[in-house]
Amino acid sequence: MIAQQSINCPCQNELNDAFGPNLKGQVYRGMPGMLGTEFFNTFYVEGDIFSEQGEVIKDQQIRYNGRIDGVLLQPPQSSKEILLDKFFIKGFCMKNTEGSSNLCFYKIKTANELGGDSAIIFGQLLYHNKLSLYVYRRYVYIQEIIEAVDDKHVAKKEYGPSFVYYFQLPGGRSVGFKSFKKRDLYKLFPGNKDLMKKLFKEKHQRRFRNEDDLIKITAILNSLYI
Numbered sequence: 001m002i003a004q005q006s007i008n009c010p011c012q013n014e015l016n017d018a019f020g021p022n023l024k025g026q027v028y029r030g031m032p033g034m035l036g037t038e039f040f041n042t043f044y045v046e047g048d049i050f051s052e053q054g055e056v057i058k059d060q061q062i063r064y065n066g067r068i069d070g071v072l073l074q075p076p077q078s079s080k081e082i083l084l085d086k087f088f089i090k091g092f093c094m095k096n097t098e099g100s101s102n103l104c105f106y107k108i109k110t111a112n113e114l115g116g117d118s119a120i121i122f123g124q125l126l127y128h129n130k131l132s133l134y135v136y137r138r139y140v141y142i143q144e145i146i147e148a149v150d151d152k153h154v155a156k157k158e159y160g161p162s163f164v165y166y167f168q169l170p171g172g173r174s175v176g177f178k179s180f181k182k183r184d185l186y187k188l189f190p191g192n193k194d195l196m197k198k199l200f201k202e203k204h205q206r207r208f209r210n211e212d213d214l215i216k217i218t219a220i221l222n223s224l225y226i
Contacts, residue, residue, distance in 0.1 A: 023051060028072055028083035035145060035158040038067035040137040044074050047094035047102075049084070062092060064105065066139035067159055069121050091122070108134055110166060110174050123166055126215050130225040132168040133218040135211070136176075137161070165214065170225055180214050185221075192224055199223055 031038070044061040049071070051057065061074040065083075071092055073082045091106035105122040123134030140162040146153050166174045167188065175188055182200075185208075186193045200206075203220050207213045 023049065023057060023084055023088050025073065025082040025084040028070075028081040030081075031067070031157075033154065033156045035156050036139075036142065036160045038065055038139045038159050040064040040066050040139075041094060041103075044072075045094050045097060047092055049073075049092045050090045052088055052090050054090075062094060064092075064094070064122070064137065066137045066161070069136075069138065071122070086120070086122075106134075108166065108168060108174055109172070110136075110176055126211065127218045129219070129222045130170050131218060131222045133215060134166045134168060134174070136164040136166065138164060167218070167221075180217065181208050185217070189221070189224065195224065196221070 041063045044063050046059055047062045049057040049060055049062065061076075063072050063074075064070075065072055068083075070086065071084045071089060073084055074080070075082065086107070089107070091104065093102040093104040096103055103124060105124050107120050108123045110119050110121055121136050121138075123136050125132065125134055127133040138161070139159050142158045142160050145156050145158055147156055148154075162178075164176050164178055165180065166176050168174050177184060177188060186196060189196060199220050200217075203216075205213075205217060205220055208217070
Protein backbone atom coordinates (compact mmCIF):
# COMPACT_ATOMS: atom_id res chain seq x y z
CA MET A 1 0.00 0.00 0.00
CA ILE A 2 1.12 3.59 -0.57
CA ALA A 3 0.78 6.61 1.67
CA GLN A 4 -1.57 9.39 0.67
CA GLN A 5 -0.21 11.36 -2.27
CA SER A 6 -0.79 14.67 -0.51
CA ILE A 7 2.12 13.99 1.86
CA ASN A 8 5.18 16.02 1.00
CA CYS A 9 7.86 13.68 2.26
CA PRO A 10 11.25 12.74 0.71
CA CYS A 11 11.03 9.29 2.31
CA GLN A 12 8.18 8.07 0.08
CA ASN A 13 9.73 4.66 -0.68
CA GLU A 14 10.37 4.10 3.00
CA LEU A 15 6.71 4.84 3.75
CA ASN A 16 5.53 2.49 1.01
CA ASP A 17 7.31 -0.41 2.67
CA ALA A 18 5.88 0.42 6.08
CA PHE A 19 2.30 -0.58 5.32
CA GLY A 20 0.80 -4.02 5.43
CA PRO A 21 -2.19 -5.10 3.35
CA ASN A 22 -5.19 -2.76 3.31
CA LEU A 23 -3.63 -0.04 5.47
CA LYS A 24 -3.12 3.62 4.65
CA GLY A 25 -1.85 6.57 6.62
CA GLN A 26 0.04 9.81 6.70
CA VAL A 27 3.05 11.28 8.47
CA TYR A 28 2.16 12.44 11.98
CA ARG A 29 3.85 15.59 13.27
CA GLY A 30 2.30 15.90 16.72
CA MET A 31 1.00 18.92 18.57
CA PRO A 32 3.55 21.58 19.58
CA GLY A 33 3.54 23.19 22.99
CA MET A 34 1.86 20.33 24.83
CA LEU A 35 2.25 19.44 28.49
CA GLY A 36 1.29 16.16 30.13
CA THR A 37 0.62 13.28 27.80
CA GLU A 38 -1.65 12.27 24.94
CA PHE A 39 -0.53 8.64 24.74
CA PHE A 40 -1.88 5.55 26.47
CA ASN A 41 1.52 3.92 25.94
CA THR A 42 4.28 6.52 25.79
CA PHE A 43 6.75 4.26 23.99
CA TYR A 44 6.23 2.09 20.94
CA VAL A 45 5.52 -1.58 21.63
CA GLU A 46 5.16 -4.60 19.40
CA GLY A 47 1.64 -5.34 18.31
CA ASP A 48 -0.70 -6.68 15.63
CA ILE A 49 -3.15 -4.68 13.52
CA PHE A 50 -6.43 -6.16 12.24
CA SER A 51 -7.67 -4.75 8.95
CA GLU A 52 -11.34 -4.38 8.06
CA GLN A 53 -10.75 -6.98 5.33
CA GLY A 54 -9.86 -9.62 7.92
CA GLU A 55 -6.09 -9.60 7.50
CA VAL A 56 -3.62 -9.44 10.39
CA ILE A 57 -0.48 -7.31 10.07
CA LYS A 58 1.77 -8.81 12.71
CA ASP A 59 4.71 -7.57 14.78
CA GLN A 60 4.41 -3.85 14.13
CA GLN A 61 5.74 -1.06 16.35
CA ILE A 62 2.62 0.83 17.42
CA ARG A 63 1.25 3.11 20.11
CA TYR A 64 -2.16 4.62 20.80
CA ASN A 65 -2.84 8.36 20.89
CA GLY A 66 -5.88 9.05 23.09
CA ARG A 67 -6.12 12.73 22.17
CA ILE A 68 -6.91 12.01 18.53
CA ASP A 69 -8.09 8.40 19.01
CA GLY A 70 -5.48 7.20 16.54
CA VAL A 71 -2.98 4.38 16.02
CA LEU A 72 0.58 5.44 15.27
CA LEU A 73 3.00 3.14 13.50
CA GLN A 74 6.79 3.48 13.43
CA PRO A 75 8.31 1.95 10.29
CA PRO A 76 11.45 -0.18 10.69
CA GLN A 77 14.69 1.82 10.84
CA SER A 78 12.84 5.12 10.65
CA SER A 79 12.20 8.06 12.97
CA LYS A 80 8.97 8.89 11.16
CA GLU A 81 5.59 8.30 12.77
CA ILE A 82 2.65 7.22 10.63
CA LEU A 83 -0.91 7.96 11.69
CA LEU A 84 -2.90 5.06 10.28
CA ASP A 85 -6.27 5.73 8.67
CA LYS A 86 -8.92 4.46 11.10
CA PHE A 87 -11.25 3.58 8.23
CA PHE A 88 -9.06 0.59 7.27
CA ILE A 89 -8.54 -0.74 10.82
CA LYS A 90 -10.90 -3.03 12.73
CA GLY A 91 -8.71 -3.18 15.82
CA PHE A 92 -5.23 -3.78 17.19
CA CYS A 93 -3.47 -5.56 20.04
CA MET A 94 -0.37 -4.36 21.83
CA LYS A 95 1.89 -6.66 23.81
CA ASN A 96 1.76 -5.86 27.50
CA THR A 97 5.28 -5.09 28.69
CA GLU A 98 4.24 -5.97 32.24
CA GLY A 99 3.76 -9.60 31.26
CA SER A 100 -0.02 -9.99 31.48
CA SER A 101 -2.42 -10.47 28.57
CA ASN A 102 -2.23 -8.31 25.45
CA LEU A 103 -4.01 -4.96 25.38
CA CYS A 104 -6.59 -5.14 22.59
CA PHE A 105 -8.60 -2.26 21.14
CA TYR A 106 -11.55 -2.55 18.75
CA LYS A 107 -13.73 -0.06 16.94
CA ILE A 108 -17.09 0.37 18.65
CA LYS A 109 -20.02 2.65 17.92
CA THR A 110 -20.79 4.81 20.93
CA ALA A 111 -24.26 6.05 21.74
CA ASN A 112 -24.88 9.65 22.71
CA GLU A 113 -25.59 9.16 26.42
CA LEU A 114 -22.71 11.53 27.22
CA GLY A 115 -23.98 14.18 24.81
CA GLY A 116 -23.31 14.91 21.15
CA ASP A 117 -23.65 12.63 18.16
CA SER A 118 -22.75 8.96 18.02
CA ALA A 119 -19.18 8.20 17.00
CA ILE A 120 -16.85 5.35 16.14
CA ILE A 121 -13.97 5.06 18.61
CA PHE A 122 -11.27 2.59 19.58
CA GLY A 123 -12.22 0.97 22.87
CA GLN A 124 -9.93 -1.29 24.89
CA LEU A 125 -11.73 -4.56 25.54
CA LEU A 126 -11.68 -5.35 29.26
CA TYR A 127 -14.30 -8.12 29.37
CA HIS A 128 -16.14 -10.03 26.64
CA ASN A 129 -19.42 -11.89 27.03
CA LYS A 130 -23.09 -11.20 26.38
CA LEU A 131 -22.39 -7.99 28.27
CA SER A 132 -18.97 -6.67 27.27
CA LEU A 133 -16.89 -3.90 28.82
CA TYR A 134 -14.74 -1.40 26.92
CA VAL A 135 -12.82 1.67 27.99
CA TYR A 136 -12.10 4.67 25.79
CA ARG A 137 -8.57 5.75 26.76
CA ARG A 138 -9.07 9.36 25.82
CA TYR A 139 -6.79 12.24 26.79
CA VAL A 140 -8.36 15.69 26.96
CA TYR A 141 -7.40 19.33 27.39
CA ILE A 142 -7.09 20.26 31.06
CA GLN A 143 -5.81 23.82 31.19
CA GLU A 144 -3.50 26.39 29.64
CA ILE A 145 -0.24 27.06 31.45
CA ILE A 146 2.01 30.06 30.91
CA GLU A 147 5.72 29.24 31.07
CA ALA A 148 8.76 31.49 30.94
CA VAL A 149 11.03 30.50 28.04
CA ASP A 150 14.06 32.68 27.18
CA ASP A 151 12.54 35.68 28.96
CA LYS A 152 9.29 35.23 27.06
CA HIS A 153 5.93 33.97 28.26
CA VAL A 154 4.76 30.96 26.25
CA ALA A 155 1.28 29.45 26.51
CA LYS A 156 1.18 25.66 26.58
CA LYS A 157 -1.80 23.32 26.71
CA GLU A 158 -1.90 20.57 29.30
CA TYR A 159 -3.57 17.23 28.47
CA GLY A 160 -4.38 14.29 30.68
CA PRO A 161 -6.53 11.14 30.96
CA SER A 162 -10.32 11.28 31.13
CA PHE A 163 -11.41 7.71 30.46
CA VAL A 164 -14.95 6.74 29.50
CA TYR A 165 -16.32 3.21 30.02
CA TYR A 166 -18.86 1.45 27.83
CA PHE A 167 -21.08 -1.53 28.42
CA GLN A 168 -21.83 -3.18 25.08
CA LEU A 169 -25.24 -4.79 25.36
CA PRO A 170 -26.49 -7.82 23.41
CA GLY A 171 -27.34 -6.48 19.98
CA GLY A 172 -24.36 -4.13 19.88
CA ARG A 173 -25.74 -1.01 21.57
CA SER A 174 -23.21 0.74 23.82
CA VAL A 175 -23.95 2.59 27.06
CA GLY A 176 -21.29 5.03 28.25
CA PHE A 177 -20.44 6.14 31.77
CA LYS A 178 -17.52 7.74 33.63
CA SER A 179 -18.40 6.78 37.21
CA PHE A 180 -19.29 3.29 38.38
CA LYS A 181 -20.58 3.70 41.89
CA LYS A 182 -23.58 1.56 42.77
CA ARG A 183 -26.11 4.30 42.20
CA ASP A 184 -24.60 5.06 38.78
CA LEU A 185 -24.82 1.41 37.73
CA TYR A 186 -28.42 1.12 38.87
CA LYS A 187 -29.33 4.00 36.55
CA LEU A 188 -27.81 2.16 33.58
CA PHE A 189 -30.08 -0.85 34.07
CA PRO A 190 -33.50 0.58 34.96
CA GLY A 191 -35.91 -1.95 36.42
CA ASN A 192 -33.12 -4.26 37.62
CA LYS A 193 -32.05 -2.48 40.80
CA ASP A 194 -33.40 -5.15 43.19
CA LEU A 195 -31.91 -8.00 41.16
CA MET A 196 -28.56 -6.20 40.94
CA LYS A 197 -28.52 -5.70 44.71
CA LYS A 198 -29.20 -9.41 45.15
CA LEU A 199 -26.42 -10.41 42.72
CA PHE A 200 -23.84 -8.10 44.31
CA LYS A 201 -24.70 -9.47 47.74
CA GLU A 202 -24.48 -13.11 46.59
CA LYS A 203 -21.10 -12.51 44.90
CA HIS A 204 -19.79 -10.47 47.87
CA GLN A 205 -19.08 -7.57 45.55
CA ARG A 206 -18.59 -4.64 47.91
CA ARG A 207 -15.83 -2.70 46.15
CA PHE A 208 -16.69 -0.21 43.39
CA ARG A 209 -13.41 1.65 43.08
CA ASN A 210 -11.19 0.66 40.16
CA GLU A 211 -11.14 -1.13 36.80
CA ASP A 212 -10.51 -4.53 38.36
CA ASP A 213 -13.66 -4.07 40.41
CA LEU A 214 -15.58 -3.00 37.32
CA ILE A 215 -14.49 -6.11 35.40
CA LYS A 216 -15.80 -8.29 38.23
CA ILE A 217 -19.01 -6.26 38.31
CA THR A 218 -19.48 -6.74 34.55
CA ALA A 219 -19.11 -10.51 34.94
CA ILE A 220 -21.80 -10.44 37.63
CA LEU A 221 -24.14 -8.29 35.50
CA ASN A 222 -23.98 -10.86 32.69
CA SER A 223 -26.51 -12.75 34.76
CA LEU A 224 -29.07 -10.16 33.66
CA TYR A 225 -28.89 -11.58 30.13
CA ILE A 226 -29.01 -15.33 30.76
